[in-house]
Amino acid sequence: MLSLFFALRVMKKRIISITVILCVLLCSFSACTKNKEKFSTYTMDYFDTITTITGYEKTQKAFDAVAEGIISELGEYHRLYSIYHRFDGTENLCTINELVDGEHRTVTVDRRIIDMLLYAKEMYYKTDGIMNIAMGSVLSLWHDYRTIGKDSPSEASLPPMEKLQEASLHCDIEKMVIDEENNTVTLTDPAMTLDVGAIAKGYAVECIAKGLEEKGITGYVLNVGGNVRAIGTKGDGTPWTVGIENPDGGEYLSYLGLADQSLVTSGSYQRFYYVDGKPYHHIIHPDTLMPSEGFLSVSVVCKDSGLADALSTALFCLSLEEGMELIKEFSEAEAMWVSDDGTKTYTDGWKNFEN
């Protein structure tokens, strides 16, 4: 009887101790699975490109909630900044471009359009007029000829220089008048239109990223068609790694680590069409009115995605020497130029971001 009692006591102790150990193990495993995991999703609906959202969250549900918020905001900016499509109930840049009100065109728009246009005008001055959103008349000619050339390659042709020169007479950014108090935009030249392709996407990405930062959301990276913006670091605290693809194949042009930084690449391979077997890309020089020549791509790293976007376009249009001079004005920005023959040139600080 006594021995049975002892045996039971020993067994009871044993069961308790094993249960405790199993509990501890289970807890530690579940703690493991509660570590933040990497999730990713994409949308092809906005800014005429593919947007990838990657982030670290504890659950798919938590990630989906953040990603949905980002995508819905991206959609709003897409509708506001669209120059080719109008959307019901939204006065956007297309409204500004299409409204003809006698000599003047005045439209009351969302504050987010006003802020972007003000920033674009600031960048116009800072880049000595190279990044000019008032070039819509010239760029739309290229856009139309490119669309025809892509749809029916046999009919592909270049916009005639006379037409381009005529259009270039209507690219004066001072004719875009912004009334900050009343949120109105007036184009005082009836033949001018706005094309914000060089800045709107980057500006929108920056606004969305700042919104996330204000909410305390971190551990995300957005890639809106080559406009990369890191919000914080990866889940383990290390920087997000970004590879800049070599369009001709081979190794990455550069392999960077980004935390709270933006990277934008402007490349001749991103959008183009062929005329008589020769490719013509979409980055048009404001003086020659033709696609800028000399570089395969120019990449810019800095905190602000809008700045990176505008700067990469401007640098693409300048010579290497001019570009080196320009970027000195932006102490926080670093750049990499890849010339047509594959030669790479960097600003001094670029290597600080290279992995």
Added chain:
Amino acid sequence: MNNKKSAKKHSLRNDIILITAVILAAVIGLIYLNFFRSPGDSVTVTVDGEVYGVYPLSRDICEDIYSGSNNENHNRFVIKDGKAFMETATCPDGICVGHKSIFRNGESIVCLPNRVVITVTLGEKTDSPDVII
């Protein structure tokens, strides 16, 4: 009294064996989950966000992808010698067809007009960037 001591000692030894076995099983399980469960090298094709198919990178194939509401869009992608590329496409811009062939982890080719994405996933852990632009 001696018997009791020896029984206690005995049970302690059994406990240790049991606990060691449990921990060992757990560790082996974790290692298995982390290293051996990952899929082989493959190419994932998605159309409009939905997975269309997963194809091993090791076998040469030529696959036709039909998309659009009436299957009016067509992309033909090819896997050859461990690399994938878009051979033909009905889209007007031709960017996907002009894209270099892909084989590194995470690389992708996007056909925006037809909403087709092909992405490389390597089974073994490779040092691939989080973002490729």
